[in-house]
Amino acid sequence: MATCCFLCQDPVYDNDIEERLDNAIAKVAQENDTVRFLLYGCWDISSRRFHDLFATAAYRAKLANPHKEISLSLVVHDTEKGQVLSALQEWRYPLPAFMLDEILSPPAPQGIKDGVAIEKRMQRWMTGQADYVFTYLYDCLHEADSHALDYALKIGKAIVDLTSPATYALIREKYSILPERKREAMELRLEGKTALEIADALGTGKSRPQQLIYEGARAIREKLRGREYRPVEEACTVFMLGPATYKSLNAFDKTVNYLVREKNVQTFFVAPNFSMSPFRFVLEKHIPASNVQMLCLGDCPGSLDTGHFDLETFLTEEAAPCLLDEAALAQVAAPYRISNLRFCPPELAKQIREAFMATGQVPFFCDLGKPFPESLV
Numbered sequence: 001m002a003t004c005c006f007l008c009q010d011p012v013y014d015n016d017i018e019e020r021l022d023n024a025i026a027k028v029a030q031e032n033d034t035v036r037f038l039l040y041g042c043w044d045i046s047s048r049r050f051h052d053l054f055a056t057a058a059y060r061a062k063l064a065n066p067h068k069e070i071s072l073s074l075v076v077h078d079t080e081k082g083q084v085l086s087a088l089q090e091w092r093y094p095l096p097a098f099m100l101d102e103i104l105s106p107p108a109p110q111g112i113k114d115g116v117a118i119e120k121r122m123q124r125w126m127t128g129q130a131d132y133v134f135t136y137l138y139d140c141l142h143e144a145d146s147h148a149l150d151y152a153l154k155i156g157k158a159i160v161d162l163t164s165p166a167t168y169a170l171i172r173e174k175y176s177i178l179p180e181r182k183r184e185a186m187e188l189r190l191e192g193k194t195a196l197e198i199a200d201a202l203g204t205g206k207s208r209p210q211q212l213i214y215e216g217a218r219a220i221r222e223k224l225r226g227r228e229y230r231p232v233e234e235a236c237t238v239f240m241l242g243p244a245t246y247k248s249l250n251a252f253d254k255t256v257n258y259l260v261r262e263k264n265v266q267t268f269f270v271a272p273n274f275s276m277s278p279f280r281f282v283l284e285k286h287i288p289a290s291n292v293q294m295l296c297l298g299d300c301p302g303s304l305d306t307g308h309f310d311l312e313t314f315l316t317e318e319a320a321p322c323l324l325d326e327a328a329l330a331q332v333a334a335p336y337r338i339s340n341l342r343f344c345p346p347e348l349a350k351q352i353r354e355a356f357m358a359t360g361q362v363p364f365f366c367d368l369g370k371p372f373p374e375s376l377v
Contacts, residue, residue, distance in 0.1 A: 001034040004058075005126040006134040007148050008050035009141060011221075012229035014164045017050075017136070021057040024160050028132055029061045034069040038104070038126045039095070040119070041076035041084060049229060050136050052095070052262050056364065059099045063365055071101040075126055077118050078105040089372060091254035098367050102375035120148075127152050134160045138171055139190050141217045167227070174220045182216035185209050231264040236336035238270045241368065242343035244278040251368045253282045255338055260286045263364070265336050268292050335363060342369030 004025075014020075029035055037058040042048055055072065062070040074095070076084050081103060087093040088100070106125040127133055133152045152159060175183050181202065188198045189209075198209035236259055242248060259265040270292060274280055283292060 002028055002032040002131045003036045003038065003129050004028060004132045004134060005038040005130040006054050008136040010048050010050055012049045013167050013224055013227045015229055017053060017229060020162050021053055022060060024134065024162060025057045025061045029065050029068060029070060037072050038129065039072060039074050040122055040126065041074050055095055055099060060364065072099055073102050073104050074100050075104045075106065075122055077122060081105045085376060088376065091251050096255055096258055097372060098370040100376065101373055123148055124151065127157060130157060132160055133157045134162060136162045138163055138168065141221060171220060174223050177223065178216050178219060182212045185212035186216045189213055234263055234265045234336055235267040235269065235334040236265045236338060237334045238268055238338045240339045240343055241279055242340040248340065248368060249278060249282055252279055255366050255368065256283055256286050259336055263336065266291055269334060270294060337363055338366040338368065340369035341367050
């Protein structure tokens with residue numbers, strides 16, 4: 001069994017980070033039959049981009065390896081567990097409940113109320129539990145996170161570094177814009193010098209190096225702002241949502257909001273009989289009506305909104321002229337899918353999963369019908 005956690009900084013500066021994350025996590029999944037990913041719980045995913053990217057890559061690995069035991073565990077402070085459970089059940093938590101398998105509340109010293117101190121304690125606990133620590137940390141840009149990495153190295157954890165040599169080189173180039181004292185302090189820190197050693201080298205008080213490094217890192221982060229990660233526009237296929245109840249409409253609303261906000265999904269493909277559905281009005285709360293497109297399935301048998309759609313026939317090249325329509329295939333095989341497999345016949349659900357995997361891309365599948373995991377309650 002392998003347990004994985006991550007140490008990161010935000011913002012994210014590399015637009016190829018998703019590919020590197022997917023490859024690194026896939027390697028761990030390939031080498032281990034049981035993998036548990038520890039995700040630190042936070043209420044503001046939008047300001048912590050790497051948290052969401054790591055969770056997405058772990059979830060993709062789980063979908064891509066159904067024959068393996070891969071789980072995603074949300075780690076929260078004991079005082080927040082009830083609040084998080086309630087938010088997950090009501091689809092108010094930043095991460096959708098269908099991505100998660102359990103909530104963990106590690107023992108924490110009583111009386112600690114400072115949010116930063118709590119996060120550090122939780123981070124250290126996760127690092128201690130992990131076999132692999134995935135890191136996205138550029139030295140000196142975030143000093144506190146660098147200390148967390150030092151701790152992981154000290155206790156002998158396997159480090160999976162996700163930083164880019166090209167971005168490292170750019171950061172070093174930016175050192176030239178700094179005043180001499182700040183540049184010297186940051187370079188000495190990169191060499192592994194302690195704050196006291198830097199103070200001795202610069203002839204300053206013991207607290208001054210930390211201030212110089214903080215100010216220098218802030219200046220460099222400002223210069224890197226134009227390199228911040230931007231997700232590309234994506235598409236999503238919507239099918240088999242089941243009856244429009246308060247619960248299903250709320251789940252659909254929150255899921256679409258998450259995909260639009262965090263995944264930059266801008267186009268939704270829907271079945272023709274979706275046009276007058278209440279789900280259609282929910283969808284158009286988040287995107288323009290022009291971005292909702294009907295699936296053009298030509299002469300294909302059945303419907304995506306019934307239990308009679310022959311997906312296997314649709315995805316093979318022998319059956320009908322429309323099966324050769326690459327545009328139609330691209331719609332059904334969009335990178336993101338929303339469905340409620342509770343209303344999907346088991347054999348069809350199996351076909352859907354297998355056929356989507358056969359396209360060569362691991363989809364982000366939003367199953368609104370997934371039962372709330374007992375381990376979360």
